[in-house]
Amino acid sequence: MRQLMALPFLPPAHIRETFAALIDCTNIPQLDALVTYMDCQWFQHVLFYPEHWSIFRRSVRTNNDVEGK
Structure with missing residues (x-):
């Protein structure tokens, strides 16, 4: 289950x-x-x-930009 949850952290091609x-x-x-x-x-x-939905190499990883600052 952890590996499934980690999929968004991979490059989209993988x-x-x-x-x-x-x-x-x-x-x-x-x-x-x-x-x-x-x-x-x-x-x-x-x-x-x-x-x-891939967040690979994105600086803001939240749906609330205020949280990310």
Whole structure:
């Protein structure tokens, strides 16, 4: 689960291949459900792409700019 949560910290070009490798490592039903959800909501969605939610080399990593200063 920690590795799945760390995906946004990777360069966008590496996110999909890393996610595919992590899918192969799931060994319990709860993780299967989580990767299925992530695949549907974050990888197969028509509006969101890994390039949009990757925070690799971004200086502000919060949705509240006041917090980041």
